[in-house]
Amino acid sequence: MTPLRAFIEGIGVIGPGLAGWPHAADVLTQRAVRDAAQTVLPAPAGLPPAERRRTGPVVRAALAAAHEAVAQSGRDAATLAAVFAASGGDGGNFHAICETLASAEPQLSPTRFHNSVHNAPAGYWSIATRAMAASNVLCAYDGSFAAGLLESLAQVSVDGAATLLVAYDTDYPEPLRQVRPIVDAFGVALVLAPHESERTLGRIEAHLSDADASAFADADLEALRLSNPAARALPLLDALAHRRAANVVLDYLDGTQLAVSVEPS
Template sequence: MNLTAYLDGIGVLGPGLDNWIAARPILAGSAPYETRPIAVPAPLSLPVAERRRTGTAVKVALAVGYEAIATGQLDARQLATVFSSSGADGDNCDAICKTLASEDRHISPTRFHNSVHNAPSGYWGIASGAMRPSTVLCAYDGSFSAGLLEALTQVVVEDRSTLLVTYDVPYPEPLHAKRPLPSAFGIALALSPQRSAQSLARIEVSLADDAPDALAEPALEALRIAIPAARGLPLLQAVARGEACRVVLDYLTPLRLAVVIEPCR
């Protein structure tokens, strides 16, 4: 079965990719890509008390989510959401592990509630006032495509607009040695069942077994390979180029996702 939706908004944040407006010419090949540390904005949409408690995972998720709805001119309160990450908050995981390995095993309540996999979804609800259903999932290195499939399924079956938010953040040592993500990274896609004036492209997704598409820029390709959330970069590159095409994304081996893109502009 093929799943079809309209892509109304995009958010992206990663090293050298500050937002979709900045990333678009880079991905289209009309501007050079310059590697530099990621600049994660503060989640100003959150109340001050909650803002102080958030880690990088929440900040990245909220940043790309808000950019996607802004570019699509959408109301966050009317969107279902799908949050997908291969590991969520590595800093809290590390801090809790260190506490449990110490003599004083009392875990901070703030650490605990920020460590759960649905924390960014909860903060999104607080920040945006969204009351629609929210799904949170993890599929290791296939988390981007798993999230895309879930979001598209909701668009098609429930006939409702859905925001996909995918994100990853690196672990500190010694966990980093076992799961070496080089940087935080996030992509958000606002997907709708009907075309609108803001629609960027129509996408149609199906399972495939082709080899995944690679990026010609070596540094961007290194990000795509190294960070699960960045596996969606070939899709963003196709939209940035504004050409009808088919791209293949990594999923759960041996499966892949084939995405047919038809520009709306």
């Protein structure tokens, strides 16, 4: 496989005890201690009031990370192609739908239904930013971040245009949590460009590998990495936070991982 490369211009992060990329970078570099509080999901910016009221946690996590990354990049969100990656959708919404279907009056509300589709965050993003560029939505279970990164890098390399990657997953209530134990929301976004510029934060290059995925020696960070599919991005974020050249391996598929080399600017 020919290595795929791109230049990172913006980063967005939201998760348990991680309130944005600057704070996440401080936690990863041990300049700050992570508070293990639940993720605080803001109301999604840019949406009209009616749409804003209809959003659930998965949309709020995705849009919070995406808005931060695009703001840092200085690019116009409306012009960016986008890749949205998640292992599932809105778990709370799924649970509510199952309860309704099992009830004496199985009548779903339109809001429940349109929030149940896997591309709901991409749709809300297009409304919030008036984005008209193409967007892809994909799923690869616990390898969803790596799959999204691979797709984004391919788009940047082939199309020669900047692309927004957004990876996110939110918690599942019981009894779904017994088979999918995600207990909190996590979202990460990257703006990837084909060429270096004054906005460049670092260059990344990726290829498939059979090496083991990178893990943290710190027990708290390792537990966070494993707690949510989107949090599998943390080894890459750690290298970017430390602003050092590094090689990291991200969870992807059984027997195949994604190796990423990082060169800071």
